[in-house]
Amino acid sequence: MSGKIRIGIVGMGAAGWAFVPAIRGNPAFELAAIAEADAGMRDAAAAETGAAPHPDLPSMLVRSGLDAVYIATPTELHPEHVALASAAGKHVLTEKPMAIRVEQAHGMVAAAERAGMVLQVGHSHSYDLPIARMGEIVRSGKLGRVRMIHTWNFTDWMARPRRSAELDIEQGGGVTYRQGAHQIDILRLIGGGLVKSVRATTFDWDASRSSIGAHTIFLNFADGAVATAIYNGYGHLLGAELTGGVGEWGEAMRPRAPVQPAAALTPEQELAAKRKRARSAIPASAPHQPHFGLTLVSCERGDIRQSPDGLLVYSREGREEIALPKDQSPRDRVIAEFADAIAGKATTHTGRWGVANLEVCTAAIESSRTGKEVELKYQVPAANQAER
Numbered sequence: 001m002s003g004k005i006r007i008g009i010v011g012m013g014a015a016g017w018a019f020v021p022a023i024r025g026n027p028a029f030e031l032a033a034i035a036e037a038d039a040g041m042r043d044a045a046a047a048e049t050g051a052a053p054h055p056d057l058p059s060m061l062v063r064s065g066l067d068a069v070y071i072a073t074p075t076e077l078h079p080e081h082v083a084l085a086s087a088a089g090k091h092v093l094t095e096k097p098m099a100i101r102v103e104q105a106h107g108m109v110a111a112a113e114r115a116g117m118v119l120q121v122g123h124s125h126s127y128d129l130p131i132a133r134m135g136e137i138v139r140s141g142k143l144g145r146v147r148m149i150h151t152w153n154f155t156d157w158m159a160r161p162r163r164s165a166e167l168d169i170e171q172g173g174g175v176t177y178r179q180g181a182h183q184i185d186i187l188r189l190i191g192g193g194l195v196k197s198v199r200a201t202t203f204d205w206d207a208s209r210s211s212i213g214a215h216t217i218f219l220n221f222a223d224g225a226v227a228t229a230i231y232n233g234y235g236h237l238l239g240a241e242l243t244g245g246v247g248e249w250g251e252a253m254r255p256r257a258p259v260q261p262a263a264a265l266t267p268e269q270e271l272a273a274k275r276k277r278a279r280s281a282i283p284a285s286a287p288h289q290p291h292f293g294l295t296l297v298s299c300e301r302g303d304i305r306q307s308p309d310g311l312l313v314y315s316r317e318g319r320e321e322i323a324l325p326k327d328q329s330p331r332d333r334v335i336a337e338f339a340d341a342i343a344g345k346a347t348t349h350t351g352r353w354g355v356a357n358l359e360v361c362t363a364a365i366e367s368s369r370t371g372k373e374v375e376l377k378y379q380v381p382a383a384n385q386a387e388r
Contacts, residue, residue: 005091005342008033008064010057010081011072012045015095015123018282019070020049022331028339033064057081061088068093068118068342074165075100075172082108082119091118093338097181097361098354100172102378105358109351118341120334121354125248125292126185127330127337130306133322134297135190135382137304143315144300149190149227151183152242153293156235158206158213167211169365174212175233176202177361182292183229184360187219189348190297193356193382194222199373200364206234217364222379231293243291244308250286250326282331289324348383356380 007029009016016034023031035054036042046053054060057069061084068091071081079099085092092112098121099105112119125131138146157175165171166178188195203214217229240246240253247253288308297304302315310324328336334349341347356379363374 004028004030005067005339006030006032006065007068007070008035008051008054008060008066009045009070009072010035010060011074012036012038012041013072014281016070016072017045017280018284019072019123019331019335021284022329022335023070025332026335026339029068029335032066033060035060057084061085061090066090068338071095074163075177076165079104079108083111086111086115086117086119089115089117091338091342093120093122093334094354096121096124096185096354097172097177097358098351099358100170100177102355102359102362105351105355106378109355112351118338119351119354120338120341120347120349121351121357122334122337122349123331124185124349124357125182125290125330126189126349127333128290128292129324129328129330129333130289130291130311131186131189131295132333133311133324134295134304137311137313138190138192138297138299143302143304143313145223146191146225146297146299148225148298149187149295150230151186151228151293151295152230152239153179153183154232154237154239154242155179155248155293156238157233158209158211159235167209169212174202175231176200176212176215176217176364179231179233180215180217180229180361180364181357183217183231184219184357185349186292186295187227187229188353188357188360188379189382190295191219191221191225191227192223193348193353194379195356195360195376196220196222196379197373197375198360198363198367200367202365202368212365215364215368217360219360239291239293242294243306246288246291246308248290248292249283250288250290251283252287285326285329287326289326290330346383350380352378352380353382 033052034045069085071094167173197220200217202212214232219227311322313320
């Protein structure tokens with residue numbers, strides 16, 4: 001491939017908009033096209049980005065001369081969209097979770113491999129620089145072997161405006177699929193990727209907005225390390241209280257306002273509110289490091305956790321604070337890794353890595369349903385990424 005990688009975005013929701021600055025800011029890419037079914041959102045995106053507008057993915061693939069596609073459509077559409085883009089000879093970056101069912105995810109990997117195209121799965125909060133740096137410290141062996149990893153988040157996810165499919169577990173809805181995908185990616189990246197088994201309990205305790213709204217997931221890694229993912233999306237306690245007042249994207253959180261449940265809206269009002277929120281839901285930059293809740297890593301000779309602007313490392317030598325740069329957003333890191341993959345470099349967030357994340361989320365829901373521990377089959381190790 002010579003010159004810039006011409007890329008199109010499919011779906012101009014919050015994730016689609018969030019990637020516009022990252023794509024524009026990477027010299028390897030040119031944002032050439034957008035595809036969006038909603039005419040108002042499509043026109044707004046085309047006017048702001050200058051990219052050629054299209055009503056759907058097939059028309060964009062036929063007319064745009066693209067090299068790559070970022071798929072930011074709803075989860076239930078990912079398998080079809082990956083298959084179409086791969087068959088058209090495009091490299092693909094798809095949103096998490098990559099599919100609803102593990103079998104679909106395997107099909108997506110196979111479609112990309114048949115076409116000889118790259119398939120990467122992102123974005124997730126494992127791209128947050130503090131999380132990536134935790135993984136680097138663990139792999140260095142400086143603190144000995146990792147033994148425990150915990151990631152905990154408390155949000156108002158269940159109270160925010162949602163499409164009906166986002167709450168339907170059969171369509172990949174609920175917090176275990178949609179937010180647990182972040183947590184599992186974080187835990188697997190730091191822990192090396194190879195989860196042996198899962199035990200979990202999921203919760204649905206709001207009859208007016210029925211879905212999985214909270215979970216506790218326990219992971220056993222193949223090397224004997226263990227991990228927990230705790231998520232509560234009902235909006236009473238907010239996780240910023242555990243992270244020095246810093247929110248998901250590194251923003252300083254304002255004083256807590258009362259939760260206004262989106263369930264009070266009609267479906268049409270809820271969808272309109274979601275579309276309105278999409279444009280500004282994810283800021284391009286922030287004063288602090290992003291915090292998807294609190295992540296704490298315990299190694300044989302020390303512990304690591306986030307600080308507002310980096311990491312705190314605790315060992316026999318005392319407490320060390322490591323400040324981290326803020327010149328790149330997590331989306332910048334996603335796009336940089338996608339460019340690396342297209343260039344033939346080894347990367348972590350491959351299609352098979354996405355399958356493994358989805359397998360853990362699916363196993364957590366199955367474990368809660370049956371009350372049994374679930375053994376895993378499709379886990380893959382993390383690639384050792386060079387520091388960016």
